[in-house]
Amino acid sequence: MKFGFSTLGAPQYSLAQCNDxxxxxxxxxxxVRSLGGSLDMPAYFAENPVPAGSLPIHVLGSSLFLTMAGDADVEAFFGFMKLADQLGTPYVRVFGGGDFSEDLDPEKLRHAATVVRRIREKAAAEGWRAEPILEMHDAFSNSERCQRLNSLLDAPLSLLWDSHHTWRIGGESLADTWQAVSPLIRHIHYKDSRATAEGFDYVPPGEGEFPSQDLFSLLKSQGYAGGVSLEWERKWHPELAPLEAALPKFADVLRTAGFSPAS
Known part of the structure; x- marks a missing residue:
């Protein structure tokens, strides 16, 4: 198992600062989701070469929402796919879109499948090695909904398991999510939160209600060998403490689970 963090936690930092x-x-x-205050990663990397000796970038985060993507959105996403291929990054994250409180619209599902086929056809034509990976998020915050989309595809989309959202929003136990879709999970987001009257607030790793140790015990017992990112969403929640304050808490959670961050 490998560990890292999403650059959402330090959105103004450069790649060199995040790497250090x-x-x-x-x-x-x-x-990588945000660098230098921007979400436009193709533009950022066009002006900022990757420093020598940088750590690998395991996932490149896009803002593509499959169920509502137009032609311009898909064309912009191709820039992320091309960049990922240049960086040697295996996965480019996409969202399904929508709200979990609403039923999935069959027509929007068909549109999402059409967008995936278009991306795959372009990747094959260009020889891009990166692949889109669907985050279990928004309307797709449980296994059944991801499987419903995948049933419309010749080959299923790989999944980025937002372990917090399937648990907190999707209402699935960690074990149930793993049992349902583990063969498709290529990357995992980890974060913690505490319920409030309005919903929930994010809190430092290990200080909330998310079953952190259950997650890492499950991954260890199942021999998961992919990546786990701390997703400290300071880009969207500027009230959160700096990423530097959250990372030691993440390390504490990992040590309690029997990992050292560099293992």
Missing amino acids: LAVTCGLDFLE
């Missing part, structure tokens, strides 16, 4: 922080914390990789 990850190395200092003994982490293995980066998940």
Whole structure:
């Protein structure tokens, strides 16, 4: 198992700053979503070469929502796929879109499947090695809904398991999610939260209600060998403490689970 963090936690940092922080914390990789205050990663990397000796970038995060993507959105996403291929990054994250409180619209599902086929056809034509990976998020915050989309495809989409969202929003136990879709899970997001009257608030790793030790015990027992990112969403929640304050808490959770961050 490899450990890293999403650059959402330090959205104004450069790649070099994020890399230095990850190395200092003994982490293995980066998940890149925001750098230098921008979400436009093709533009960022066009102006900022990757420093020599940088950690691998395991996932590149896009803003593509499959159920509502138009032609311009898909064309922009191709820039992320091309960049991922140049960086040697295996996965480009996509969202399904929508709200979990609403039923999935069959027409929007068919549209999402059409978008996936278009991406795959373009990747094959260009020889891009990266692949889109669907985050279990928003309307797709449980296994059944991800499987419903995959049933419309010739080959299923790989999954990025947002372990918090399937538990907190999707209402699935960690064991049930794993049993349902583990063959498709290529990457995992980890975060913690505490319920409030309005919903929930994110809190430092290990200080909330998320069953952190259950997650890492499950992954260890099942021999999971992919990546786990701390997703500290300071980009969207600027009230959160700096990423530097959350990373030691993440390390504490990992040590309690029997891992060292550099293992």
